[in-house]
Every structure is written in structure tokens, then in C-alpha cells.
Amino acid sequence: MSTESLLEIRDLSVAIPTETSTLRAVRGVDLELRRGETLGIVGESGSGKSMTALALMNLLPPAARRSAACVNFAGTDLSTVSEKELAGQVRGRKIGMIFQEPMTSLNPVYSIGRQLTEAMTLHGEVSAAQARRRAIQLLEKVGLPDPASRLKQYPHELSGGQRQRVMIAMALMNEPELLIADEPTTALDVTIQAQILHLLRGLQTELGMSMILITHDLGVVSRAADRIAVMYAGDIVETGTTAQVLNDPRHPYTRGLLECVPGYREASAHRLGSIPGVVPSMTGDIRGCAFAARCPRAAEECFIDSPPTRPLGPARTYVCHDPEETRSRSLLEGHDREQTPVNKPAKESVLKVAGVSRTFSVRRGMFGKRKSLRALDNISLEIRKGEVLALVGESGCGKSTLTRTILGLETPDSGTVTLAGRPVGALPPRQRARMIQPVFQDPYSSLNPRKTIGNIIGRPLQVNQLGAKAEQRTRVRRMMELVGLPARVFNSFPDQLSGGQRQRVAIARALILDPEIVICDEPTSALDVSVQAQILNLLLDLRDELDLTYLFVTHDLSVVAHLADRVAVMYLGEIVECGDRDTVLTHPKHPYTRALLDSALSIAPELDVPEPRLTGDFPNPMNRPAGCPFHPRCPLADAQCRSRAPEVEWAADGTLVKCWRAGDAAGAFSQLSAGQTPENWPDPPKINKEESAP
Amino acid sequence: MINYVLRRALMALLVALTVSFGTFALFYFATDPAQTIAGEDAPQEMVDAIREQYGFDRPVSVQYVDWLGSVLQGDFGQSYFWKQPVVELIQEHAKVTIMLALLALVVTVVIALPLGISAALRPNSWVDRFALTTAVSAQAIPNFWLGLMLIILLAVTFPIFPVSGDSSWRHYVLPAFVLGTSSVPAVMRLTRTGLLDVLGSDYIRTARAKGFTGYRLILRQALRNALLPIVSVLAVQLGHKLGGSIVTESVFSMNGLGRLAVESIFNSDIPTVQSLILLFVLTFVLLTLAADLINAWLDPRIRMG
Numbered sequence: 001m002s003t004e005s006l007l008e009i010r011d012l013s014v015a016i017p018t019e020t021s022t023l024r025a026v027r028g029v030d031l032e033l034r035r036g037e038t039l040g041i042v043g044e045s046g047s048g049k050s051m052t053a054l055a056l057m058n059l060l061p062p063a064a065r066r067s068a069a070c071v072n073f074a075g076t077d078l079s080t081v082s083e084k085e086l087a088g089q090v091r092g093r094k095i096g097m098i099f100q101e102p103m104t105s106l107n108p109v110y111s112i113g114r115q116l117t118e119a120m121t122l123h124g125e126v127s128a129a130q131a132r133r134r135a136i137q138l139l140e141k142v143g144l145p146d147p148a149s150r151l152k153q154y155p156h157e158l159s160g161g162q163r164q165r166v167m168i169a170m171a172l173m174n175e176p177e178l179l180i181a182d183e184p185t186t187a188l189d190v191t192i193q194a195q196i197l198h199l200l201r202g203l204q205t206e207l208g209m210s211m212i213l214i215t216h217d218l219g220v221v222s223r224a225a226d227r228i229a230v231m232y233a234g235d236i237v238e239t240g241t242t243a244q245v246l247n248d249p250r251h252p253y254t255r256g257l258l259e260c261v262p263g264y265r266e267a268s269a270h271r272l273g274s275i276p277g278v279v280p281s282m283t284g285d286i287r288g289c290a291f292a293a294r295c296p297r298a299a300e301e302c303f304i305d306s307p308p309t310r311p312l313g314p315a316r317t318y319v320c321h322d323p324e325e326t327r328s329r330s331l332l333e334g335h336d337r338e339q340t341p342v343n344k345p346a347k348e349s350v351l352k353v354a355g356v357s358r359t360f361s362v363r364r365g366m367f368g369k370r371k372s373l374r375a376l377d378n379i380s381l382e383i384r385k386g387e388v389l390a391l392v393g394e395s396g397c398g399k400s401t402l403t404r405t406i407l408g409l410e411t412p413d414s415g416t417v418t419l420a421g422r423p424v425g426a427l428p429p430r431q432r433a434r435m436i437q438p439v440f441q442d443p444y445s446s447l448n449p450r451k452t453i454g455n456i457i458g459r460p461l462q463v464n465q466l467g468a469k470a471e472q473r474t475r476v477r478r479m480m481e482l483v484g485l486p487a488r489v490f491n492s493f494p495d496q497l498s499g500g501q502r503q504r505v506a507i508a509r510a511l512i513l514d515p516e517i518v519i520c521d522e523p524t525s526a527l528d529v530s531v532q533a534q535i536l537n538l539l540l541d542l543r544d545e546l547d548l549t550y551l552f553v554t555h556d557l558s559v560v561a562h563l564a565d566r567v568a569v570m571y572l573g574e575i576v577e578c579g580d581r582d583t584v585l586t587h588p589k590h591p592y593t594r595a596l597l598d599s600a601l602s603i604a605p606e607l608d609v610p611e612p613r614l615t616g617d618f619p620n621p622m623n624r625p626a627g628c629p630f631h632p633r634c635p636l637a638d639a640q641c642r643s644r645a646p647e648v649e650w651a652a653d654g655t656l657v658k659c660w661r662a663g664d665a666a667g668a669f670s671q672l673s674a675g676q677t678p679e680n681w682p683d684p685p686k687i688n689k690e691e692s693a694p
Numbered sequence: 695m696i697n698y699v700l701r702r703a704l705m706a707l708l709v710a711l712t713v714s715f716g717t718f719a720l721f722y723f724a725t726d727p728a729q730t731i732a733g734e735d736a737p738q739e740m741v742d743a744i745r746e747q748y749g750f751d752r753p754v755s756v757q758y759v760d761w762l763g764s765v766l767q768g769d770f771g772q773s774y775f776w777k778q779p780v781v782e783l784i785q786e787h788a789k790v791t792i793m794l795a796l797l798a799l800v801v802t803v804v805i806a807l808p809l810g811i812s813a814a815l816r817p818n819s820w821v822d823r824f825a826l827t828t829a830v831s832a833q834a835i836p837n838f839w840l841g842l843m844l845i846i847l848l849a850v851t852f853p854i855f856p857v858s859g860d861s862s863w864r865h866y867v868l869p870a871f872v873l874g875t876s877s878v879p880a881v882m883r884l885t886r887t888g889l890l891d892v893l894g895s896d897y898i899r900t901a902r903a904k905g906f907t908g909y910r911l912i913l914r915q916a917l918r919n920a921l922l923p924i925v926s927v928l929a930v931q932l933g934h935k936l937g938g939s940i941v942t943e944s945v946f947s948m949n950g951l952g953r954l955a956v957e958s959i960f961n962s963d964i965p966t967v968q969s970l971i972l973l974f975v976l977t978f979v980l981l982t983l984a985a986d987l988i989n990a991w992l993d994p995r996i997r998m999g
Contacts (some may be wrong), residue, residue, distance in 0.1 A: 059902050062817075083907060092905035099903075104896040109918045109993050118914075119904045154994040170904070 007033040011069040021283040025051045027234040038211040040225030044528040046279045048234040096171030100183035102163035106155035113151025119173040138169040161192035182214045189394040194599040194612040219601035223609045233290035240316035243605040250318040260533035262562035272533035278498045299323035347385040356415035375401040377573040388550045390560040393570035437510035441522035443502035447494040454490040457508045483508045500531035517549040557600040572629040579655030589657040636661045706979045713975045722754045730962045771965035791950035795935035801874025810885025829879040841945035858947035869946040877931040889920040929985035937974040
């Protein structure tokens with residue numbers, strides 16, 4: 001890495017005029033980036049991190065106004081360059097950009113080939129044939145098999161991971177000096193995320209590019225970035241090398257964020273730290289520190305004066321009053337409060353899923369051929385009273401069909417779901433709804449926007465005609481208090497609430513009938529990490545207080561490690577491994593579980609992005625591989641795996657596993673991972689950063 | 695692609711058959727053609743004789759198949775009222791209508807697309823406000839009133855164009871303008887919102903990040919996506935003009951299909967009415983098919999879906 005500066009931003013601001021006032025999305029950001037370096041910009045939604053990147057390229061929405069003292073990029077001040085020159089000389093040529101949504105970021109009506117080549121031919125200095133050669137070469141480099149024939153394909157023919165690879169190839173067509181990656185892996189599954197991050201890191205080293213990596217994921221940034229800038233409410237609050245910022249965070253916000261991440265503190269018996277409140281809206285005049293209202297250490301001066309920038313060393317600063325008098329105050333209220341230890345004695349089973357299968361018949365168009373899609377294949381599960389069973393798997397694995405079947409919204413082709421001893425299908429809908437309730441992923445679309453909060457939470461009582469009006473109202477208020485909703489929102493509408501509050505409403509609505517079991521379907525994946533922590537804490541508190549049982553569907557293994565008692569791993573409609581949390585997470589028997597664990601990026605600044613163990617994409621459920629459905633991606637697959645599907649087996653430690661090679665999986669893996677034993681998890685084999693640097 | 699075309703064509707055929715049978719059956723149950731041919735005051739024996747002679751006493755399905763068989767051989771029957779083959783009647787009148795409709799379509803496209811595009815490029819600017827005001831006014835003005843005003847202004851006060859008739863190209867200018875402007879609001883608005891949608895999309899942001907800007911961004915990245923809904927709405931608008939320009943044709947006394955339809959309905963000339971309905975249905979079905987095919991050509995997702 002050279003010490004030559006590539007980018008220097010001074011006092012960059014973005015203001016967006018709205019009907020009533022002006023939103024100050026970015027407020028005086030200073031940034032520096034050296035050649036070959038990766039800068040991670042971290043922050044929650046609304047922190048202005050994407051706006052900063054867009055402002056750099058002058059790609060802001062038309063209404064936004066930008067101002068900057070200087071934006072020096074390789075010797076040119078971009079803030080004074082005309083739009084024409086910026087488009088012709090800088091965008092796509094010297095600075096490439098990758099966006100978050102691979103599904104919508106490619107033009108649907110043009111072929112991949114055209115979109116790749118035009119990035120070069122647009123600037124008029126290379127021939128179409130040259131651009132084509134380069135496109136093929138780059139597609140190969142980003143790991144798309146058979147690149148020449150890919151050029152003729154259209155975006156809708158590719159999966160999300162493949163599209164993101166095309167996006168990366170497109171950004172690299174002109175060998176840019178700087179690559180800006182805005183949440184490049186957020187919309188992807190974890191195994192694909194590992195592949196893409198590893199690819200980006202490799203390409204960067206190979207081409208000597210600088211990179212700005214924008215993300216909300218502290219695990220991602222800890223592995224991929226050399227330096228970090230933490231953004232809050234439009235300003236950078238802390239900068240330094242990755243190790244400095246993550247190992248020794250100085251700003252209360254950075255510390256708060258870290259405490260919110262499940263797994264940052266070792267033991268799961270601790271509550272997660274959380275940051276109270278929400279990111280303030282930056283409109284009008286802002287006095288004092290923008291974080292003061294949420295800061296546990298805020299003193300009087302924090303509300304009055306803008307905080308000073310405190311240097312700690314070269315390129316290591318934080319922006320905080322750091323009041324002397326509150327230095328001893330704990331950042332984490334009650335974080336060391338013990339929670340009921342997991343692995344409680346087994347109680348009676350609440351829900352039993354026995355041999356459930358479901359096959360959909362899918363037909364495209366009126367005259368298309370019928371194809372069968374096996375969504376669930378002989379699934380058996382048991383959830384005991386008071387436990388949290390985590391159901392883990394990537395998108396398309398059948399999680400949603402399974403939860404819908406358990407909720408009684410879908411009838412299985414064969415097999416039974418029994419709830420407290422009675423088949424779910426035979427229960428009258430209202431009684432079923434009283435026993436089992438869902439909490440969905442997206443609190444923005446799962447609440448009726450035209451009903452008040454009180455109405456939404458109380459609706460199940462109305463439907464079931466439980467109690468008089470006044471009594472219902474009291475129960476709703478009590479439930480609101482229990483889930484931490486302020487009483488004043490009783491008559492508010494969902495759009496007046498924050499995402500976290502809405503999810504509390506969804507939880508209150510699910511709990512008001514006192515159900516036997518709650519199905520939480522990715523309840524925190526649409527939320528920021530500080531809000532996720534609040535919701536996870538709430539769910540665990542409620543479990544202890546009300547002796548609840550959860551089926552917790554998630555793709556996030558750090559959440560599983562934090563709250564689950566048992567784990568079931570799903571792949572292509574089958575449960576491939578199921579057992580106690582600690583056993584599954586520390587001694588994974590199925591290679592897929594192992595791969596998921598490797599792909600989950602914990603916060604570890606000393607480690608690099610791990611080598612992805614799984615190649616290829618999640619298969620299309622319509623074209624199920626013969627034999628073991630996992631064999632095309634499995635590093636251990638042999639002839640038997642390719643020809644015959646494995647049977648369910650019970651390991652000595654009580655874990656269910658469906659794999660021919662389960663017996664030797666652990667051993668084989670430890671060979672693969674150069675002497676590491678599975679006991680060493682959660683530190684999968686990595687290349688040390690110092691060693692890998694050129 | 696061939697698969698797609700065949701499927702769409704088959705669908706189109708089914709729609710045409712269903713609608714034509716529906717209207718045929720409606721006439722069968724709602725009117726008595728024998729009475730119409732014989733005249734209001736004809737004696738019952740004469741009506742019965744005609745009914746038997748023409749085969750009106752057979753079941754509706756048999757009559758429909760019979761009629762469809764003749765139609766497929768190009769025989770649309772004899773007009774009861776004009777006493778000449780329906781085919782000839784339609785041929786005479788269709789020339790006027792087709793000419794008028796195509797000219798009107800040109801008027802629509804020439805006004806609506808540029809207006810919609812410039813409005814989308816600068817939302818809430820004066821161009822946008824002007825376009826929206828134009829759209830609202832054009833929607834509020836009835837066709838016959840605009841026609842009459844244009845006649846008074848440009849044919850009577852300043853006699854630049856003829857008042858009525860269809861014998862030269864000059865006769866078509868005013869009616870084509872009137873008929874064309876009636877579609878401007880719908881097409882203009884769709885162009886505006888469609889293009890605004892596309893310009894706000896992620897792939898346009900990607901294109902800008904690649905270095906596209908100005909007219910190249912619009913022409914080489916945005917337009918093709920924005921055209922998809924416009925093609926569909928233009929097909930429907932053209933269908934309306936080919937089938938339903940009754941008001942405009944009446945105001946300008948043009949002998950088009952619209953007037954033929956009105957007159958044959960007034961005179962209970964069932965063979966003519968039935969043939970016209972079949973023609974209008976086929977026109978719509980074919981235009982929709984054409985729009986689908988154009989969209990399939992523009993959009994690979996439709997083509998391969």
C-alpha cells in the first residue's frame with residue numbers, strides 16, 4: 001500500500017430541500033483515501049453514507065444541493081468540474097461504482113454484453129471488439145462460468161449473486177483507480193456474500209485499486225476494510241484503522257453499535273447493548289452534538305456546542321466532547337443482567353411437525369409446461385415448551401413454506417403438524433390463531449396503514465370477542481407497556497412510528513392472545529443493528545416473563561448463537577442438521593452447516609475475508625439435483641452423494657444429520673482447513689492480513 | 695420467440711371468436727330479423743316465410759357456424775337496407791376511417807411524446823406545468839365542440855380548410871387534429887410518469903455511474919423501457935380511432951365506418967352491424983397482438999417469459 005493520497009474530501013455537505021424545511025443529509029464530511037487502500041464507511045440507515053458516495057460522483061437526486069471546500073481526486077478538484085467532464089472523464093472511467101440492489105441495478109431490456117461493453121465504448125476510445133474481449137476476460141475473472149455465452153444473456157436470466165458479479169465486472173471495465181461499493185452484499189445470502197467479498201478483495205489487490213466500502217455490517221467491514229469511518233447523522237464521528245476503531249472505540253456511538261452486535265461479547269447470557277431512541281432527522285438548525293439525545297454520557301455541553309474533533313494519532317480522530325464528569329458512566333444499562341440460562345430441562349412438546357412434504361405445481365403462462373417444485377421434503381421437527389428453535393437457511397430453501405404450513409395457512413401434501421396434541425389442520429381457524437401467532441419480517445408492510453396502533457394490537461381480541469370494550473382496551477395498554485411502546489402512540493398510525501416501534505406493535509399483536517407458540521420470521525432483518533438489539537432483547541425478556549416458545553426463522557447465525565436453544569438447518573426443502581445450539585455451532589456435522597458458519601462474518605479486524613468454501617449458487621428448486629441435493633456445492637461429495645439421497649441419521653450427541661459423509665465431515669474439514677479442528681470455531685481458517693498484503 | 699407469437703396469436707383468435715359469438719347471440723335474442731326484413735306492418739305469414747327462407751328458425755349455434763363459414767369465405771352477406779353486399783359497403787367506408795385514424799395517430803404521437811418527455815426531464819418546471827395544463831384542458835374539451843369551433847374559425851371565418859366531406863387531403867386536416875388531440879392527455883401523462891419512473895430507477899443510476907448523461911442517457915438507456923407502456927396504450931387508442939370515431943365523422947360529415955355503423959344500427963341492418971362488430975373486434979385483437987409483439991421485441995423478459 002502506498003502512502004500517496006488518491007482522494008481528499010474537505011467539508012462536503014449535501015442538503016435536500018423538502019416542503020417544510022431542509023434536510024441536511026451530509027454535514028461537513030472530511031475524508032482521505034490512499035492508493036490501494038480500502039476505506040469502510042459504516043453507519044445505520046439515514047446516516048448519510050450513501051449520500052456521501054453519490055455526492056462524490058455528483059449522482060445525487062436532482063433536488064439535492066451539494067457543497068464542498070474541495071474534492072481532490074488524483075489531482076483534480078471534482079467539485080469544480082463540469083457535469084460533462086465529470087461524465088466523460090471520471091464516472092465509470094476513473095471511479096467505478098457498485099450498488100446494493102443487484103436485482104434492479106442492471107437495465108432489464110439490454111443484454112449483459114451490451115451493458116458491459118458500452119461502459120468502454122461510450123467514451124469512444126476503444127473498438128467494440130476490444131471491449132468485447134475485455135468483457136469476456138472480466139466475466140471470467142469475477143467467476144462466471146462460460147463468459148462468452150453470458151454476453152448474450154439478459155439480467156433476468158441470472159441470479160442475484162451472478163448479477164452482482166456482472167455489476168463488479170462492469171465497474172472494472174475501464175480499470176478505475178477507485179471502486180465505490182455501496183452495500184455490495186447486503187441483498188445477498190451469506191454464502192454468496194462471502195464469495196463476493198472475497199472476490200472484491202482479490203481484485204482490489206490484483207489491480208491495485210482503492211476502494212470505498214459502504215456498509216452497515218460491522219462484521220463485513222472488520223474483515224474487508226483497512227480503515228474505518230463511522231458516520232452518524234450526516235457526519236463522521238470516528239476514524240482510524242480498522243483495528244484501532246473496533247478494538248478501541250472512542251466515540252460512544254461506535255461503542256454502542258459494537259455492543260449491539262450479537263456475538264461481540266462472548267457469552268449469550270448477556271443482554272445485547274442497545275442505543276435508545278432513533279437517528280434524529282437532520283432538519284433545520286442543529287445545536288450541539290447530533291448524538292447527544294441518545295448518548296448515555298451526554299453532559300450539558302453536548303446539547304449546546306458542536307463537539308470538537310479530537311486527534312489521537314495520524315488519521316485517527318473522534319468527534320466528541322468526551323465529558324470528564326461522565327467518563328465512568330456505563331454505556332450499557334443493565335447489559336450484564338443475567339438472562340435465564342439456556343438448555344433448561346426439557347419440557348413437554350408444544351408443536352410437532354411429522355413427515356411434512358409439500359410440492360407445488362408451477363406453470364408459466366397459460367400454455368407453459370407444468371413443473372413441480374418440491375418446497376418441503378419430509379420435514380420433521382419438534383418444539384418444546386419455553387424453548388427457542390432457530391430455523392436457518394438461505395432464500396429459497398423452503399423456510400417460508402414451512403412456517404406457513406405450521407401456521408395452518410398451507411396444507412401439506414403428506415405428514416402432520418400437531419399443536420398441543422391436536423392437528424393444526426383440524427383446528428377451527430380462530431382457535432388455531434389463539435394458539436399460534438406470527439411476527440413477520442417487514443414491519444412496514446405487515447401493519448395495516450389505515451388502522452391505529454391500538455386497533456391493530458386489539459384486533460385479535462375483537463375477532464375472538466374476548467371481553468368487553470373497556471377490558472380489551474386495558475389489555476392492549478398493558479401489552480403496549482410490556483413491549484415498550486409509549487402509551488401516547490395508542491391512537492397513532494403505523495407510518496408515524498419508527499421501524500423498531502412497528503416491530504414492537506407486531507410483537508404486541510402476536511402476544512395479545514397469549515399464544516402457545518410465536519413464529520418469528522426474520523423479525524429483525526429489516527432493522528438497523530441498534531434497533532435489532534432492542535428487539536432481540538425484548539423477545540428474550542418476553543420469553544422469560546411469559547414463558548413463551550419461539551420458532552425463530554433467520555439467516556443470521558450470530559442471532560442464532562445469541563438466542564437459540566436448538567437449531568435446525570434447512571437446505572432445498574430438507575432439514576439437513578438439527579440439534580442443540582452449542583453442538584451444532586461448535587461441531588457442525590453437515591458440510592452445509594459448516595459452510596454457513598464459515599460465511600458468517602463475526603467482528604474480527606485481525607482476520608481477512610475468509611476463502612469461501614462453497615462455490616456456485618443456491619440451486620433453482622425447480623431443478624433439484626439428483627442424489628444429495630447439496631452435492632453440486634459440497635467440497636466432500638463423492639459418487640455415492642451424486643447418486644443416492646442420504647437418510648436421516650442420529651449422531652451420538654443427539655444431533656439429527658442428513659449426510660453420507662457426516663461421519664468424516666469434521667475430520668475432512670480439519671484437513672481442508674490446514675490443521676484447524678472444529679473445536680476452534682468460531683475462528684474459521686483465514687489468511688492473516690499482514691501475510692496476504694503484497 | 696416463435697412460441698410466444700404462436701401463443702399470443704392463439705389467444706387473439708379465441709378472444710375474437712368469443713366476442714363475435716357473444717354479439718351474434720345477443721342479436722339473435724334481442725331482435726327479430728325476419729320482422730325487420732318484412733317490414734313493421736307485414737302479415738305474420740310473410741314474416742314466417744322469410745324466417746324459414748333465411749333460416750332464422752334454426753338454433754343460434756347453427757346460424758353462427760353458418761355465418762362464420764360464409765365470413766371465412768369472404769361472404770359477409772347482403773345489407774338489408776342498402777341492398778348491396780356488406781363487403782362493398784365496408785370497403786367504401788373503411789378507406790376514409792383508416793386514413794383519418796392513421797393521421798390522428800400521427801397527431802397524437804407528435805404532440806404527446808415530446809411534451810411528455812420534456813415534462814419528465816424537468817418535473818415541476820414550467821414545461822411540466824404547461825404540459826399538465828394542456829392535458830387537463832384537452833381532456834375537458836368535448837370532441838364535437840372542438841370540431842365545431844375549428845370549423846367556425848378555420849373553415850368559415852378564415853376559409854383555409856373545407857367545412858365538411860372527405861374528397862381531398864385538405865378535408866382530413868381538421869378532423870385528424872380533433873381526433874388526434876383527444877388521445878393526447880392519456881398518452882402524454884403515461885409518457886411522463888413512465889419516463890419519470892424509469893429515470894428514478896436503479897439501472898439508470900448505474901448508467902449514470904458508467905458515464906451516461908444528457909440525451910445519450912435518455913435515448914440509449916431510458917427510452918426503450920419507457921416505451922413499453924406507451925406502445926400498449928397507443929394500440930388501444932388507434933383501435934378506438936378505427937372503430938369509434940363516430941362523433942368526429944358526424945361533425946365533419948365524413949363517410950367513414952363510424953357513420954356506417956350508426957346508420958345500420960338505426961335501420962336494424964343486422965348483417966352490416968354484425969360484420970362491423972366482427973371487424974372492430976378483429977381490429978382491436980390484432981392491434982393488441984401487434985402491441986404485445988412489439989413489446990416482446992423491446993423487452994427480453996416478455997420474449998422469454
